Amino acid sequence: MTESVPPxxxxxxxxxxxxxxxxxxxxxxxxxxxxxxxxxHKGAMLALITLGVLALVCLAGPLxxxxxxxxxxxxxxxxxxxxNQGPSLAHPLGTDQLGRDMLARMMFGGRISLAVxxxxxxxxIFIGTTVGVIAxxxxxxxxxxxxxxxLFLALPLLPLLLVMxxxxxxxxxSTLGPRLGTFLLIVLAIGLTSWMQAARVxxxxxxxxxxxxxxxxxxxxxxxxxxxxxxxxxxxxxSPVLVAATLGIAAAIIxxxxxxxxxxxxxPDFPTWGRLLYDGIAEIRTYPERVMWPGxxxxxxxxxxxxxxxxxxxALDPRIRGR
Amino acid sequence: MKFRTALLGAAAAFALAPAAHAERGADGxxxxxxxxxxxxxxxxxxxxxxxxxxxSLVLEPLAGFDQDGQMFPxxxxxxxxxxxxxxxxxxxxxxxxxxxxxxxxxxxxxxxxDVKFTWEYCTHPEGGCAQGAKYEGIASIDTPDDLxxxxxxxxxKPYPYQPFTGGTAPILQKAQFEAxLGAAAAxxxxxxxxxxxxGPFIVTDFKVNDVVTLEAxxxxxxxxxxxxxxxxxxxxxxxxxxxxxxxxTGEFDYAWNTQINPEQQAQMExxxxxxxxxxFGTLVERIEINMTxxxxxxxxxxxxxxxxxxxxLTDANVRKALSMAIDRQTLVDxxxxxxxxxxxxxxxxxxxxxxxxxxxxxxxxxxxxxxxEGAGWTDSDGDGxxxxxxxxxxxxxxxxxxxxxxxxQALVKGWWNELGVEVELKAIDPSVFFGxxxxxxxxxxxxxxxxxxxANNFDGTDAEPYMSQYLCDKIxxxxxxxxxxNINRFCDPAYDALLKELSTTAGIEARGAMVMKLxxxxxxxxxxxxxxxxxxxxxxxSNTLDGFVMNSWDTELWNAQDWTRVK
Numbered sequence: 001m002t003e004s005v006p007p008x009x010x011x012x013x014x015x016x017x018x019x020x021x022x023x024x025x026x027x028x029x030x031x032x033x034x035x036x037x038x039x040x041h042k043g044a045m046l047a048l049i050t051l052g053v054l055a056l057v058c059l060a061g062p063l064x065x066x067x068x069x070x071x072x073x074x075x076x077x078x079x080x081x082x083x084n085q086g087p088s089l090a091h092p093l094g095t096d097q098l099g100r101d102m103l104a105r106m107m108f109g110g111r112i113s114l115a116v117x118x119x120x121x122x123x124x125i126f127i128g129t130t131v132g133v134i135a136x137x138x139x140x141x142x143x144x145x146x147x148x149x150x151l152f153l154a155l156p157l158l159p160l161l162l163v164m165x166x167x168x169x170x171x172x173x174s175t176l177g178p179r180l181g182t183f184l185l186i187v188l189a190i191g192l193t194s195w196m197q198a199a200r201v202x203x204x205x206x207x208x209x210x211x212x213x214x215x216x217x218x219x220x221x222x223x224x225x226x227x228x229x230x231x232x233x234x235x236x237x238x239s240p241v242l243v244a245a246t247l248g249i250a251a252a253i254i255x256x257x258x259x260x261x262x263x264x265x266x267x268p269d270f271p272t273w274g275r276l277l278y279d280g281i282a283e284i285r286t287y288p289e290r291v292m293w294p295g296x297x298x299x300x301x302x303x304x305x306x307x308x309x310x311x312x313x314x315a316l317d318p319r320i321r322g323r
Numbered sequence: 324m325k326f327r328t329a330l331l332g333a334a335a336a337f338a339l340a341p342a343a344h345a346e347r348g349a350d351g352x353x354x355x356x357x358x359x360x361x362x363x364x365x366x367x368x369x370x371x372x373x374x375x376x377x378x379s380l381v382l383e384p385l386a387g388f389d390q391d392g393q394m395f396p397x398x399x400x401x402x403x404x405x406x407x408x409x410x411x412x413x414x415x416x417x418x419x420x421x422x423x424x425x426x427x428x429x430x431x432x433x434x435x436x437d438v439k440f441t442w443e444y445c446t447h448p449e450g451g452c453a454q455g456a457k458y459e460g461i462a463s464i465d466t467p468d469d470l471x472x473x474x475x476x477x478x479x480k481p482y483p484y485q486p487f488t489g490g491t492a493p494i495l496q497k498a499q500f501e502a503x504l505g506a507a508a509a510x511x512x513x514x515x516x517x518x519x520x521x522g523p524f525i526v527t528d529f530k531v532n533d534v535v536t537l538e539a540x541x542x543x544x545x546x547x548x549x550x551x552x553x554x555x556x557x558x559x560x561x562x563x564x565x566x567x568x569x570x571x572t573g574e575f576d577y578a579w580n581t582q583i584n585p586e587q588q589a590q591m592e593x594x595x596x597x598x599x600x601x602x603f604g605t606l607v608e609r610i611e612i613n614m615t616x617x618x619x620x621x622x623x624x625x626x627x628x629x630x631x632x633x634x635x636l637t638d639a640n641v642r643k644a645l646s647m648a649i650d651r652q653t654l655v656d657x658x659x660x661x662x663x664x665x666x667x668x669x670x671x672x673x674x675x676x677x678x679x680x681x682x683x684x685x686x687x688x689x690x691x692x693x694x695x696e697g698a699g700w701t702d703s704d705g706d707g708x709x710x711x712x713x714x715x716x717x718x719x720x721x722x723x724x725x726x727x728x729x730x731x732q733a734l735v736k737g738w739w740n741e742l743g744v745e746v747e748l749k750a751i752d753p754s755v756f757f758g759x760x761x762x763x764x765x766x767x768x769x770x771x772x773x774x775x776x777x778a779n780n781f782d783g784t785d786a787e788p789y790m791s792q793y794l795c796d797k798i799x800x801x802x803x804x805x806x807x808x809n810i811n812r813f814c815d816p817a818y819d820a821l822l823k824e825l826s827t828t829a830g831i832e833a834r835g836a837m838v839m840k841l842x843x844x845x846x847x848x849x850x851x852x853x854x855x856x857x858x859x860x861x862x863x864x865s866n867t868l869d870g871f872v873m874n875s876w877d878t879e880l881w882n883a884q885d886w887t888r889v890k
Contacts, residue, residue: 074741079653084586097730170619174619264752267750268729268732269732269748279729283584285563286587
């Protein structure tokens with residue numbers, strides 16, 4: 001019994017290793033590869049951590065830092081003492097012109113700004129990619145969709161936004177309540193007016209991809225268009241889409257602040273980052289930090305998202321992967 | 324030391340002696356900063372304050388207003404009244420007499436024909452006169468001789484001093500402007516930029532929207548004045564830059580309208596080169612209360628109309644409590660500093676018509692709470708918001724987008740929350756809010772909110788047109804395209820009756836007493852209007868400029884002829 005078993009062990013070893021490798025590869029899948037590649041991009045990792053921390057602070061921060069962002073000391077004498085303070089232990093980011101805690105306001109504002117930025121970006125990217133892929137892939141629809149894109153590009157966006165807010169604000173607010181209604185409307189308004197660049201870039205990319213050998217091969221074996229798009233085209237246009245998306249987040253955060261500034265965004269007691277920035281500009285000479293905090297937050301978010309997009313693009317490109 | 328001081332004093336006395344007797348142009352140049360640059364000197368072609376004020380250095384009306392709102396004669400020999408026979412007993416005409424020997428800066432005499440021409444110029448059917456309101460209701464103007472002007476009105480005018488008074492209604496020279504009537508008015512560039520006037524200065528150079536250079540008028544009626552031989556009136560920049568140019572760098576002697584926040588005011592004052600000057604007129608920041616129901620559930624066309632009285636704000640106790648809970652001094656300190664003062668009046672000045680209504684100046688939170696408790700508004704369900712008969716004290720509070728107003732909103736919301744009132748804030752773009760577009764839901768006339776905050780004032784010192792905004796028949800609604808001025812939808816027959824009486828009463832004192840009564844009916848008696856801050860004019864003047872007197876009833880340059888340089 002003992003003789004028959006041991007000799008068989010050494011030859012089986014290489015088999016076991018290769019099987020393990022094969023199993024592991026099966027487990028890892030393509031996204032694990034992407035992740036492995038992504039982790040090598042130092043900038044992207046740093047950005048991911050930064051964005052994660054920002055999001056975490058905004059989401060979980062108010063659970064720890066329990067000051068109401070709109071709290072104003074009702075005792076006038078105390079209120080005047082609390083105005084325009086610099087950073088201190090009691091108020092790590094100082095207080096504003098009415099003695100409200102800036103840290104609490106920044107966290108509250110961050111929730112809204114990040115949510116608006118992300119959701120508006122998703123809306124814009126979804127529309128942009130859909131229009132771009134269809135226009136690039138189906139020749140018959142190309143002219144029509146691209147003229148539509150031109151039309152939207154030619155429209156002055158701000159007036160369009162204003163008209164949209166003006167027409168739908170009351171009806172949406174009355175069905176969904178003022179806060180959710182405003183959020184949804186702003187997100188949709190921004191999304192619906194910022195998809196054009198993405199559509200153009202994607203269309204160009206699709207036009208080139210369509211003539212590549214692997215697509216022709218797929219078509220020659222009778223793959224339906226839907227399949228070709230989801231299987232071959234979409235993964236390959238991912239990188240321009242991601243780049244467009246990263247820029248979109250930044251633009252959405254800024255556009256939201258413009259709307260609030262014009263009185264068509266969130267109510268004035270909603271401190272979004274954009275609003276805090278605008279409020280601070282008036283006092284930039286005396287209290288530059290009032291502009292710096294929201295400015296830094298917006299910049300960090302935008303920069304992080306850009307770097308993450310950069311890292312993702314590299315990680316998703318098989319030609320770069322492994323280098 | 325004492326000897327030296329005495330010597331210095333003596334030297335100064337000698338140095339000042341000639342200045343006291345003054346010689347025209349002896350004090351050299353005075354530099355004035357209007358951060359909104361001047362585009363014309365003809366007040367009839369511009370409603371911009373900056374243009375009217377710049378023009379007032381050159382052109383003068385028959386009578387002006389001093390710092391107390393009292394009228395004083397400029398080109399007129401005296402102020403006509405019923406007592407001196409200048410105003411007819413039936414109040415339908417006023418007779419102005421010109422000073423004798425008056426000449427234009429080109430040396431020709433000023434006559435009653437010039438005055439009559441000015442009226443014709445502004446009321447020409449083809450011309451768009453910016454000051455047309457000043458000449459409303461005039462039937463005819465007679466000029467029996469060179470120095471007499473008889474203005475006849477279409478109906479009795481208890482306040483006949485609208486035409487030809489104040490910086491907005493100066494007299495033009497007929498000879499110069501004869502060719503500029505009606506449609507030709509705007510194309511008369513030479514006339515509009517270099518008008519011939521009677522004022523202390525004449526224009527030597529005019530760069531549109533940039534610099535106006537003026538020099539002393541050689542034919543000014545007082546041979547010793549003006550003390551300054553040259554005026555440079557520079558435009559451009561903003562309020563902060565303007566304040567800094569006077570207060571910190573000392574480049575300018577006077578800067579107009581330096582409305583900056585209280586902290587910046589303190590900072591600038593530390594510069595030590597100048598002082599801020601203020602004067603309070605009639606501009607009052609207030610919270611207006613909607614007496615009708617703005618509920619969005621109501622059908623369009625019935626929202627905020629008299630059909631539906633407001634469910635909670637028609638309770639006078641609620642309105643009073645809202646007013647009592649506000650600390651007006653804090654609002655001033657946060658928003659305006661030296662440029663504002665707390666007020667309880669809709670008509671805060673001039674003194675002869677300002678009610679002595681000061682009760683609201685001290686905040687009374689406990690009193691307000693007790694008042695609501697007593698009126699049955701209690702927090703029955705423990706959510707921190709008072710209610711009564713199933714109606715919650717919940718308000719939508721709207722105003723325009725403006726950093727100071729947003730601070731006010733936040734503060735007032737805090738106080739009202741403490742009182743047990745829920746407040747939802749709304750800020751609207753000012754061009755929409757004041758735009759008057761009948762299709763927009765966000766105009767102040769439509770008032771689709773429970774309370775709204777803005778500022779308003781009236782021109783001159785006569786409050787009658789202003790008070791008549793609150794008549795029952797001035798209520799805006801869909802039937803008049805929302806164009807009424809009674810935006811509170813306030814309606815009280817006693818108020819209408821008193822106003823009718825006012826429109827037939829002459830005499831400044833008697834009219835003042837009635838205005839006070841009307842003011843109290845809107846403010847302390849009913850709290851339909853909650854006045855907050857009396858906002859004044861706020862400018863900066865150099866410490867080396869003497870004789871400057873701030874004025875909120877006429878142009879701020881009203882006494883430029885008396886300015887001198889501190890030596």
